[in-house]
Amino acid sequence: MKLSLRWFGTGHDSVTLEQIRQIPGVKGVITTLYDIPAGDVWPIERIRALKEEVEGYGLKIFGIESVNVHDAIKAGLPDRDKYIENYIKTLEVLGVSGIDVVCYNFMPVFDWVRSDLAKPREDGSTVLSYDQEIIDRIDPMKIFKAMDSGSNGFVLPGWEPERLAHIKELFELYSDIDNKKLFDNMVYFLKAIMPICEKYGIKMAVHPDDPAWPIFGLPRIVTNLENLERLFEAVDSPCNGVTLCTGSLASNPENDIPEIVRALKGRIHFAHVRNLKYIGTRKFDESAHLSADGSLDMFEIMKAFYDIGFDGPFRPDHGRAIWGEKGMPGYGLFDRALGAAYLNGLWEAITKMEKGK
Numbered sequence: 001m002k003l004s005l006r007w008f009g010t011g012h013d014s015v016t017l018e019q020i021r022q023i024p025g026v027k028g029v030i031t032t033l034y035d036i037p038a039g040d041v042w043p044i045e046r047i048r049a050l051k052e053e054v055e056g057y058g059l060k061i062f063g064i065e066s067v068n069v070h071d072a073i074k075a076g077l078p079d080r081d082k083y084i085e086n087y088i089k090t091l092e093v094l095g096v097s098g099i100d101v102v103c104y105n106f107m108p109v110f111d112w113v114r115s116d117l118a119k120p121r122e123d124g125s126t127v128l129s130y131d132q133e134i135i136d137r138i139d140p141m142k143i144f145k146a147m148d149s150g151s152n153g154f155v156l157p158g159w160e161p162e163r164l165a166h167i168k169e170l171f172e173l174y175s176d177i178d179n180k181k182l183f184d185n186m187v188y189f190l191k192a193i194m195p196i197c198e199k200y201g202i203k204m205a206v207h208p209d210d211p212a213w214p215i216f217g218l219p220r221i222v223t224n225l226e227n228l229e230r231l232f233e234a235v236d237s238p239c240n241g242v243t244l245c246t247g248s249l250a251s252n253p254e255n256d257i258p259e260i261v262r263a264l265k266g267r268i269h270f271a272h273v274r275n276l277k278y279i280g281t282r283k284f285d286e287s288a289h290l291s292a293d294g295s296l297d298m299f300e301i302m303k304a305f306y307d308i309g310f311d312g313p314f315r316p317d318h319g320r321a322i323w324g325e326k327g328m329p330g331y332g333l334f335d336r337a338l339g340a341a342y343l344n345g346l347w348e349a350i351t352k353m354e355k356g357k
């Protein structure tokens, strides 16, 4: 199992590579150049330096999360080709550097959204949580402030202050974009980048929308199995795949995760495995990874990954804030390390059980 941890890079993360390499079974990181704005070309020297830094700790870069897609591409603006060209140049840099998994998302304006970044639990820890009723009361122009004020001083992934300073203009860009147009823009983008991906064997892994439904009146199109299958039919290359994020897809209880994993065999290039607890309609708390702590059966999920012969990178996902740690919400060390240990345990048990049959 290619177990990894997300690492935002020196200066952007409270967790160090030294700590990551001490988590049993973790052999690599999923990382990025966090400071480069969406739309810019990634300099090859920066990737080389990043690789050297990671490899200096005996770890590997298992993939990039994320190379963000510029809003001009998502909204299909007249200058999108320029940004697609830049994206292709970045992919080329990654390809020649031997990096072959790229996670991205196609959510307009906002990436993942939560109504609370530190909801207290009975065990004294805090978790990320989502309540549609609270979100409905927040003015979308002010959601950045709400997320940012709970971030413990970190820049949250997908919540770049420079980009979101122009939130009004961003909303205007998408004013006449519905699900169909957004889907067409995504297909246009993917068709343009597939040749370079195929040349270098780069597997594009779209991250599902989180939560898996439209928010603030903005369209969202990566929400369930049907959407994903439609996308893979429209751009039918093995390089066009998904980041199977259990927590994002399962935000909608209608999404049966083991079933989706089995159905998408061959198109899952990266996996985020975490649990959550449903507490009402469009209302959930994130939880510890353990099945008994949430609503998802993590054994069945890992078994589905095993059964399809998944050999891409896995990572534990958002953790609770525990033991007094002050990290980026969801991305501290402690609970993610516990998550990694748990995923290791499930994998070893499943493997031995299946081999002994």
Ligand code: DNO
Pocket (backbone or CB within 6 Å): 065, 066, 103, 104, 105, 111, 112, 157, 158, 207, 330
């Ligand atoms: C949040 C993350 C997302 C994800 C992006 C991928 O915790 O899962 O920010 O990295 O959507 O582009």
